[in-house]
Amino acid sequence: MDVGKVFPVYEKPHHRLLQMLSPKSRKKRWFREFRALNGISFQVHRGETVGIVGRNGSGKSTLLQIICGTLAASTGTVVTRGRIAALLELGAGFNMEFTGRENVYMNGTLLGLSREEVHARFDEIAAFADIGEFIEQPVKSYSSGMFIRLAFAVAIHVEPDILIVDEALSVGDEAFQRKCFARIERLRDQGATIVFVSHSAGTVLELCNHAILLDHGDLLACGKPKDVVALYQKMLYASAEAAMQLRAACLARMNGTGEDESALPPAALEKPRIDDRHEDEAAHFDPGLVSRSVLRYESHGAHIEDPHIQTLGGRRVNVLSHGEEYIYAYTAVFDRVATGVRFGMLIKTVAGVELGGAVSSPVQDPIAVVEASERLHVRFRFRAMLAPGTYFMNAGVTGRIGEEESFLDRLVDVFVFRIPPDSGRIITGFVDFHVVPEVSQALQVG
Numbered sequence: 001m002d003v004g005k006v007f008p009v010y011e012k013p014h015h016r017l018l019q020m021l022s023p024k025s026r027k028k029r030w031f032r033e034f035r036a037l038n039g040i041s042f043q044v045h046r047g048e049t050v051g052i053v054g055r056n057g058s059g060k061s062t063l064l065q066i067i068c069g070t071l072a073a074s075t076g077t078v079v080t081r082g083r084i085a086a087l088l089e090l091g092a093g094f095n096m097e098f099t100g101r102e103n104v105y106m107n108g109t110l111l112g113l114s115r116e117e118v119h120a121r122f123d124e125i126a127a128f129a130d131i132g133e134f135i136e137q138p139v140k141s142y143s144s145g146m147f148i149r150l151a152f153a154v155a156i157h158v159e160p161d162i163l164i165v166d167e168a169l170s171v172g173d174e175a176f177q178r179k180c181f182a183r184i185e186r187l188r189d190q191g192a193t194i195v196f197v198s199h200s201a202g203t204v205l206e207l208c209n210h211a212i213l214l215d216h217g218d219l220l221a222c223g224k225p226k227d228v229v230a231l232y233q234k235m236l237y238a239s240a241e242a243a244m245q246l247r248a249a250c251l252a253r254m255n256g257t258g259e260d261e262s263a264l265p266p267a268a269l270e271k272p273r274i275d276d277r278h279e280d281e282a283a284h285f286d287p288g289l290v291s292r293s294v295l296r297y298e299s300h301g302a303h304i305e306d307p308h309i310q311t312l313g314g315r316r317v318n319v320l321s322h323g324e325e326y327i328y329a330y331t332a333v334f335d336r337v338a339t340g341v342r343f344g345m346l347i348k349t350v351a352g353v354e355l356g357g358a359v360s361s362p363v364q365d366p367i368a369v370v371e372a373s374e375r376l377h378v379r380f381r382f383r384a385m386l387a388p389g390t391y392f393m394n395a396g397v398t399g400r401i402g403e404e405e406s407f408l409d410r411l412v413d414v415f416v417f418r419i420p421p422d423s424g425r426i427i428t429g430f431v432d433f434h435v436v437p438e439v440s441q442a443l444q445v446g
Contacts, residue, residue, distance in 0.1 A: 003076035005037040005062055005217075036062045038217045039076065044210070046081075046161075049194040051204035051225060053232045054214035060197040061166050063214065064088060067195065068164045082161025082193075085111055087152065100135040100142075100150055107154045121157050128179070129153035149176060156183050163187060165196035181207075201229045205352040213250075220250035226352035230295050230412055237407050242298045283317040283324065286418070291392060295412040301336040302397045302408035307415050309393075312381075318417045320384045322425075323432070328380045328415075330395050334370050338408060340400035341367040343378045348392045348413075355386070355430055357394070363405070370399075385432040388421045 008031035010016050015030035022030065037059045044050050052060050065071035067078055068086040093110045094103045104125055108118035126135050129150045131142070139147060163184070184207070188194055198204055204211055204225050211228035213221040215235065221228050231250070235243050307330035310316050320326060328345050346357035358380055361367070370376065378395075396410040427435065 001041045001076055003037055003040045003063070003066060003073045003078060004035065005059070005066065005071070006074040007034045007036055008032075009034045036217050037066075037073075040214075040217075040219050041076075042212060042219065042222055044193055044195060046193055047188070047191045048210055049188050049208045050196075050210045050212060051208040051228075052195065052197045052212045052214060053199070053201075053204060053229065055236065057216070058214040059217040060214055061088070064164050064166050064195065064197060080162060083112055083158070084162045084164060085155055085158040085160035086164040086166075087155050088164065088166045094139055094147075094151065096140040097138055099138055100129075100131065103139055103150070104135075104154055107151070108158070111155060111158045113158060125153045125157050128157065128183070130176075152180060156180070156187075159187070159192075161192060163192055163194045163196075165194065167197055167199070201233065201352075202354055204229055205354075215247055215250075218247075218251060219254060220247060221254070226293070229352065230293070233412070234295060234297060237410070238298045283311060283315075283321050283326070284319050285317050286319050289318050289390075289416055289418060291413050291416040293392075293413040297407050297410040297412075300399075300401060300406065300408045301334060301338050302341075302399070303333045303335070304395050304397060304409050304411050304414075305331045305333060307393070307395045307411060309415065309417055318415070320417055320419055322384060322386065322388070322419055322422060325381060325383045328382060328393060328395075330378050332376045332378060332397050332409070334372055334374050334376075334408075336372045338370045338399040339368065340398075340405060341370050341408070342398050342405075343376075344394075344396040344398065345380045346394040346396075347386075348394070349430065350390055350392070353430075355391070358382075366399075384419060385434075386419050387427065387430050387432070388419045388425065389430075390416060390418050392416050 008019075010019075010031045019030040040059075040063060052063065054060050062071065064086070065088065066073050067080065068084050068088070070086070070088070093107045095106065098106065101122075104122060105115065105118050108121075108125075109115065113121075129135070129146075129152075131146045131149060134142060134146060135150075139150070142150070165184075184194065188207070194207070196207075208225045211221075211223065211225040212219065213228050213232050221231050231246075235246055238246060307328070308316050309318060309320070310327050310329060312325055312327065317326070332343065342363070343360040344357060347355045349355060360378065392413040393415040394410065394412050395414055397408045398405050399408045400406075401408075426437065427433075
């Protein structure tokens with residue numbers, strides 16, 4: 001609770017020596033203080049998965065190091081219960097001259113296992129790393145991918161009560177990443193507590209039931225992943241002035257002194273008001289189906305108006321029939337000249353998982369120039385191949401700001417639609433892949 005961390009910053013190298021030699025009675029300091037964390041307080045319950053997000057330099061890695069005990073807090077206390085395994089710097093305890101097998105035993109011991117426990121799990125660790133005969137070779141001969149695979153395999157097989165992960169979920173190729181995710185999901189399902197840092201919004205939304213936003217050492221938000229990630233993304237794309245205003249509003253809310261919270265996403269996602277009566281299969285418009293988590297990015301010369309879904313005949317709807325085609329449309333109004341313009345749409349679940357979307361053109365073929373006061377009508381035709389449920393849509397306009405493509409305007413969760421239940425449905429999951437099942441009786445011989 002109330003965890004703070006201060007690092008000394010020396011202007012010149014020899015100031016470190018002068019500080020060491022200075023008597024304690026002298027008040028002169030040869031360094032200035034850098035506050036990496038400012039009174040951070042939160043609780044993580046057993047079995048929870050918590051994602052920590054924030055811009056570079058916000059104190060995320062420092063906080064993880066304090067939680068797992070590799071760094072001491074300057075103020076406050078951290079209370080943990082159970083065995084902790086940390087995936088902070090993969091392979092940090094490896095000896096480059098040792099073989100992979102020798103490093104498994106050494107690193108496993110450093111992570112809290114006895115030699116007997118490492119021996120009992122060695123075959124499973126080697127199989128997870130999947131580096132073949134190289135397990136008997138010095139790790140200095142490994143490729144970077146092999147090194148990471150072995151380091152992750154050792155750390156993940158400690159089977160901890162608390163798993164601390166700092167951006168280690170992006171290691172290796174896609175197949176190995178999926179195996180890492182599956183292993184972490186298994187730990188979570190077995191009741192382990194997981195705390196990790198990630199810049200991937202999708203990873204936080206997929207794995208976590210709680211999220212924390214840090215910025216310049218301060219705790220700005222703590223709550224549902226969808227809301228925290230939305231706030232984090234808004235800060236990323238805001239101007240310096242807008243980001244400071246948003247930060248001040250967040251701090252005021254955390255301190256209980258905020259009054260105007262219109263710029264903030266809701267503290268919790270409210271379920272749309274949906275009529276529970278059985279609907280027919282025809283698409284129609286339900287006025288009670290309204291998004292209550294709309295978030296608008298700061299505008300940079302464009303403004304999105306009137307996002308909606310309509311049938312191919314132009315009738316506006318928000319209750320769609322499974323398998324039918326519809327048009328997602330909006331108007332983009334430009335109040336200044338814009339270059340390299342593209343438009344986008346995205347469909348998400350209630351939990352914020354991004355299911356899919358599209359952009360109006362490839363990155364190398366945008367609209368070259370859009371004049372000020374111009375209005376462009378944007379239309380995306382799509383087929384609703386989705387499971388029964390409620391879904392949210394984004395709308396975005398991008399263009400060139402300096403040398404980079406950035407959002408000129410973006411609306412998150414701006415439109416909500418529903419696919420009604422179907423009692424005869426045989427498709428599982430979110431998306432219908434037109435699976436055709438076949439079951440036949442096997443021929444018996446004899």
